[in-house]
Amino acid sequence: MAARKEGECCEDLRRERAKCSFNKEELTYLMDGGKDKTLHRRKIEDIFLADPEFLDPIRPEYMSHEERYNNELRKACHMIRKFNENEDMQQLVGEMEGIRSLMGSGLGVALTKDGNPLALHFVMFLPAILGQGTVEQQGYWMSRAWTGEIIGTYAQTELGHGTFLRGLETTATYDSNTQEFIIHSPTITATKWWPGGLGKTVNYAVVMAQLYTQGKCHGVHPFIVQIRDEETHQSMPGVTVGEIGPRLGMNTNDNGFLRFNQYRIPHTNMLMKHSQVLKDGTYVKPANDKLSYGTMVFVRVAICFDAYRQLQRAVTIATRYSAVRHQSELVPGEPEPQILEYQTQQYKLLPQIATVYGIMFAANDVWNTYNEVTGNISEGNLAYLPELHALSCGLKALSSTDATNGVDVCRLACGGHGYLATSNLPRIYTTTTAAITYEGENTVMWLQVARYLIKSYHDAQKGHRLQQSVSYLTTQSASAHATADLSNTALVAAYKQAVSVMVSNAAAHLQDHISKGAVFEKAWNSCSVYLVKCAQAHARYYTCEKFVDGVNRAELSEGTRTVLLRLCRLYLIYHITINQGDFLRSGALTGGDISSLEKEMADILAALRPDAVSLVDSFDIHDRVLDSSLGSWDGNVYQRLYNEALKSPMNQTDVPQGYYKYLRPLMKANL
Numbered sequence: 031m032a033a034r035k036e037g038e039c040c041e042d043l044r045r046e047r048a049k050c051s052f053n054k055e056e057l058t059y060l061m062d063g064g065k066d067k068t069l070h071r072r073k074i075e076d077i078f079l080a081d082p083e084f085l086d087p088i089r090p091e092y093m094s095h096e097e098r099y100n101n102e103l104r105k106a107c108h109m110i111r112k113f114n115e116n117e118d119m120q121q122l123v124g125e126m127e128g129i130r131s132l133m134g135s136g137l138g139v140a141l142t143k144d145g146n147p148l149a150l151h152f153v154m155f156l157p158a159i160l161g162q163g164t165v166e167q168q169g170y171w172m173s174r175a176w177t178g179e180i181i182g183t184y185a186q187t188e189l190g191h192g193t194f195l196r197g198l199e200t201t202a203t204y205d206s207n208t209q210e211f212i213i214h215s216p217t218i219t220a221t222k223w224w225p226g227g228l229g230k231t232v233n234y235a236v237v238m239a240q241l242y243t244q245g246k247c248h249g250v251h252p253f254i255v256q257i258r259d260e261e262t263h264q265s266m267p268g269v270t271v272g273e274i275g276p277r278l279g280m281n282t283n284d285n286g287f288l289r290f291n292q293y294r295i296p297h298t299n300m301l302m303k304h305s306q307v308l309k310d311g312t313y314v315k316p317a318n319d320k321l322s323y324g325t326m327v328f329v330r331v332a333i334c335f336d337a338y339r340q341l342q343r344a345v346t347i348a349t350r351y352s353a354v355r356h357q358s359e360l361v362p363g364e365p366e367p368q369i370l371e372y373q374t375q376q377y378k379l380l381p382q383i384a385t386v387y388g389i390m391f392a393a394n395d396v397w398n399t400y401n402e403v404t405g406n407i408s409e410g411n412l413a414y415l416p417e418l419h420a421l422s423c424g425l426k427a428l429s430s431t432d433a434t435n436g437v438d439v440c441r442l443a444c445g446g447h448g449y450l451a452t453s454n455l456p457r458i459y460t461t462t463t464a465a466i467t468y469e470g471e472n473t474v475m476w477l478q479v480a481r482y483l484i485k486s487y488h489d490a491q492k493g494h495r496l497q498q499s500v501s502y503l504t505t506q507s508a509s510a511h512a513t514a515d516l517s518n519t520a521l522v523a524a525y526k527q528a529v530s531v532m533v534s535n536a537a538a539h540l541q542d543h544i545s546k547g548a549v550f551e552k553a554w555n556s557c558s559v560y561l562v563k564c565a566q567a568h569a570r571y572y573t574c575e576k577f578v579d580g581v582n583r584a585e586l587s588e589g590t591r592t593v594l595l596r597l598c599r600l601y602l603i604y605h606i607t608i609n610q611g612d613f614l615r616s617g618a619l620t621g622g623d624i625s626s627l628e629k630e631m632a633d634i635l636a637a638l639r640p641d642a643v644s645l646v647d648s649f650d651i652h653d654r655v656l657d658s659s660l661g662s663w664d665g666n667v668y669q670r671l672y673n674e675a676l677k678s679p680m681n682q683t684d685v686p687q688g689y690y691k692y693l694r695p696l697m698k699a700n701l
């Protein structure tokens with residue numbers, strides 16, 4: 031694939047690549063999950079990227095809002111048609127996992143650029159049917175939805191409530207006479223607001239609504255609701271639906287609004303895997319009333335994968351650019367160095383490369399936990415649901431925050447050119463930062479993790495056995511740092527000790543407020559800034575541990591292991607130095623330890639510097655997926671920037687219309 035590997039590259043990048051100390055392909059295989067998967071991914075990329083239908087007539091930034099939507103919808107539909115019409119393709123792409131990559135942060139970002147109008151159909155509508163529907167419901171709805179005969183979204187958030195699900199106002203009232211549910215939006219704040227694809231694309235939605243039957247409310251439940259006519263695509267009588275207007279990014283996801291006026295749907299449209307309403311209106315409770323939140327748990331895990339893939343793209347662009355860009359003087363009189371020579375630039379970029387691996391190892395672990403726990407749930411064992419909930423909230427929040435901050439660091443690391451749309455860093459940023467808000471706003475996610483930590487801490491005090499991810503909360507009094515040991519194992523132990531002491535302090539603060547007369551909830555709010563810090567420290571510890579385990583377990587040649595161990599070590603030290611107060615206050619590390627680690631970090635930056643470009647090359651991101659004038663394989667940065675500028679519609683005429691209309695009358699006013 032010329033754009034990825036064989037193309038001529040500039041002298042700077044050629045020299046960088048010649049310095050590589052490890053086997054790049056090994057790291058590519060590790061990230062993909064094996065050589066076969068890498069070859070498979072490349073084959074799919076070749077097929078889809080060779081298809082001219084996925085090219086844009088002009089840069090989307092130059093199109094109107096509606097033109098952009100139509101352009102992405104055209105490509106999204108072509109993608110599905112290409113997938114459906116060809117059995118080989120279906121086998122090649124693979125089922126859910128493959129189609130999600132076409133829709134999302136893998137190849138998807140090269141095919142549809144600023145949000146795919148069909149994304150929610152695959153990312154949430156189908157998973158909601160699979161996770162919340164009975165076997166019969168899955169059979170009926172999946173066969174229609176899989177081929178695109180019907181297109182759906184997930185409509186939960188309302189104008190008035192996104193975070194607080196128990197506060198949702200849309201109602202689904204069962205009428206046993208007609209065996210129908212009546213879906214209704216009683217207030218303006220009950221209007222569904224945000225669902226992707228809802229604005230103009232979908233004709234169905236999984237609607238989350240307060241279930242009323244036999245005069246009693248049973249909380250939020252999922253219903254399949256037809257929004258638009260299957261023939262005319264007009265909104266159904268009793269349904270008002272539209273698009274919510276321009277957003278910071280993801281503007282072609284056509285996020286929408288939706289209101290219901292006493293709108294009737296059949297009894298069979300309540301998704302009844304976990305709880306049921308019998309035909310006579312009797313309500314049958316689920317084994318756990320949070321099972322109806324299951325679709326969100328799934329997507330939170332998926333977001334961790336999106337997060338590191340977006341960061342991979344940003345750091346590939348910024349690192350290659352930093353090897354091509356020369357600026358200032360390091361030594362007076364000598365040629366201007368590559369900006370990658372500056373230690374401060376290395377400190378911006380190399381921790382982002384390490385973060386990609388940290389999130390990847392942790393995400394793989396949470397994905398395995400998700401599969402295990404959901405398997406247990408289907409066999410009636412719900413014991414590990416709280417741990418899965420805490421892990422998925424924590425990793426979703428950590429990965430989306432780290433990736434967003436990291437993408438912005440990469441943008442800033444490219445100076446002025448990073449601010450240009452053609453660098454693609456602005457779009458990567460606006461896409462990544464959305465994940466901080468959607469699928470559970472991050473502060474709220476941290477507080478869910480904190481709730482689990484405090485509960486577990488109290489359980490430990492009572493002598494109960496804790497679940498694996500928090501088992502360290504029983505050992506906080508033991509000194510993790512008895513010797514001057516600063517090995518990886520000792521540093522992970524230091525992370526554990528720091529969180530453990532923080533959680534114990536938080537529990538004491540809570541108790542203090544309660545002793546002074548505060549009710550638990552008020553005491554909780556008074557401690558919530560610190561509780562969020564505990565949750566963040568826990569998720570960081572967890573990621574560090576998975577990073578160390580992941581490197582130890584990976585089968586790698588010596589050179590490749592060395593470079594990955596350096597990244598792992600950088601990750602461990604970097605987060606200790608920026609949170610050193612937690613380690614010092616808990617006694618997990620001394621000031622002397624931190625000074626040694628800071629010194630070591632400087633050495634690691636220098637040791638990793640020669641491999642920087644090869645490390646991002648090993649992410650194996652096709653130029654079309656990077657879509658950046660700064661980050662291409664060949665490093666031909668300046669010519670690309672210039673060529674892209676020439677394509678601006680403003681440059682198709684020498685003198686703009688505005689000159690004659692506004693500027694000239696002003697400039698010539700006194701003549």
Ligand SMILES: CCC/C=C/C(=O)SCCNC(=O)CCNC(=O)[C@H](O)C(C)(C)COP(=O)([O-])OP(=O)([O-])OC[C@H]1O[C@@H](n2cnc3c(N)ncnc32)[C@H](O)[C@@H]1OP(=O)([O-])[O-]
Binds near residue numbers: 184186193481485
């Ligand atoms: C591409 C993507 C596009 C975007 C799509 C979207 O954004 S879609 C829209 C995305 N929208 C969002 O993501 C909305 C975010 N908001 C929410 O998810 C919830 O309202 C909440 C979790 C914040 C609180 O919920 P609440 O007020 O009902 O609960 P509570 O705080 O009173 O806790 C009670 C107990 O329940 C437990 N528990 C809670 N959740 C789960 C779970 N999933 N599983 C298991 N357990 C769970 C909790 O741990 C606690 O246990 P404890 O301690 O008693 O043993």
Ligand SMILES: Cc1cc2nc3c(=O)[nH]c(=O)nc-3n(C[C@H](O)[C@H](O)[C@H](O)COP(=O)(O)OP(=O)(O)OC[C@H]3O[C@@H](n4cnc5c(N)ncnc54)[C@H](O)[C@@H]3O)c2cc1C
Binds near residue numbers: 184192468
């Ligand atoms: C790009 C995008 C796509 C989306 N797609 C969908 C979709 O497809 N389907 C769908 O249903 N929804 C979707 N959403 C909605 C999204 O899930 C919600 O916006 C999100 O859950 C946050 O809820 P909110 O907007 O009500 O924020 P709020 O809860 O109002 O948050 C505002 C502030 O209040 C704080 N806050 C709120 N509650 C608490 C608390 N208990 N403790 C401490 N602080 C608190 C938050 O931390 C935040 O700082 C999307 C949103 C975006 C931005």
